[in-house]
Amino acid sequence: MPLPIAHGLLGASVVAALRPSSEPRTWKMLLTGALLGIAPDSDYILNWLRISWGGWHHGFTHSIPFALVIGFVMILIFREWNVRSYLVFTGAYVSHTLLDFMFTESRGVALWWPFTNHRYKLRLPNPIDYTWSHASLLETMLDVLKICLTELVIFAPILVLVIWLKHGFVSSVRNRGQYHLR
């Protein structure tokens, strides 16, 4: 059950990989990607509000058709009418769905809602131990902090690597082009 650190960093990585490397709004877009990566877990709010007696988690907000709609809403908000932007926003959102699908230990993710409510999961071996102590509030907080740091150690390098590869590669191609022009 990945936490917001992993989902946010993965959403930002998708944006870093797919957005044009020359765009001036990079940080704003990375933040948008991170928020999109976290957004599917807003269903916790529905559970908390006890709407329909709970049981929403990993439901419609985690479905691929819902991600396709979110991508459309995002290009409306950002007024970016192009396929690339649609794929970037949808990809950042759906990265959450796929990560949960691969590693969740719950009853699974409603990947194809509204067509079916069937829950799907791969249950790949999880690199992070997501169990935490319930002995006291302090112990719970320490365990959650440890999990967050572990996610940071695993997923932050992915984002850094994507940014480095993209910008390093693009600038080297540009430099080579300038060299040939001389």
Ligand SMILES: [Zn+2]
């Ligand atoms: Zn989730």
